[in-house]
Amino acid sequence: MNQTIAQNPFMRRIEAVRSVLNSVPYTVLALPLRAAIATVFWNSGTTKLASWDTTLELFSEEYKVPLLSPQLAAYLSASLELSMPVLLVLGLCTRGAALVLLGMTTVIEIFVYPQAWPTHIQWAAMLLVLLCRGPGACSLDALLARWLRLTPVRL
Numbered sequence: 001m002n003q004t005i006a007q008n009p010f011m012r013r014i015e016a017v018r019s020v021l022n023s024v025p026y027t028v029l030a031l032p033l034r035a036a037i038a039t040v041f042w043n044s045g046t047t048k049l050a051s052w053d054t055t056l057e058l059f060s061e062e063y064k065v066p067l068l069s070p071q072l073a074a075y076l077s078a079s080l081e082l083s084m085p086v087l088l089v090l091g092l093c094t095r096g097a098a099l100v101l102l103g104m105t106t107v108i109e110i111f112v113y114p115q116a117w118p119t120h121i122q123w124a125a126m127l128l129v130l131l132c133r134g135p136g137a138c139s140l141d142a143l144l145a146r147w148l149r150l151t152p153v154r155l
Contacts, residue, residue: 049082055074094135
């Protein structure tokens with residue numbers, strides 16, 4: 001700590017708070033990230049299942065995903081929105097699930113709701129952290145890595 005900070009009680013307190021925040025393990029941060037983004041997609045998937053006829057109509061009339069039939073896009077979307085969140089919550093194949101949902105978010109942003117970019121950038125930010133840093137130590141991925149004796153990843 002430099003002399004100016006050491007002499008100023010307010011700056012010492014700020015530095016102490018920074019130190020505490022910097023010591024929070026990534027695993028503690030990853031758990032709510034995994035739960036938050038999983039909830040977004042899970043809720044969307046269950047909404048699709050609640051009224052499948054409405055879902056098919058939305059994919060036919062409003063969403064219009066290119067290259068896929070509305071029926072295939074609806075089935076694919078619902079399947080991913082119901083399976084990937086489970087993987088995220090369990091911390092299993094976390095990076096793959098995050099990549100899939102990041103791709104889905106990109107498709108939604110570009111082709112379906114481009115005006116919703118403030119929401120999509122939040123989803124992308126959470127997914128990018130999970131993609132780049134993984135699920136943390138409290139995950140099935142970490143358990144499998146230990147069991148398979150893989151090179152430890154910085155968690």
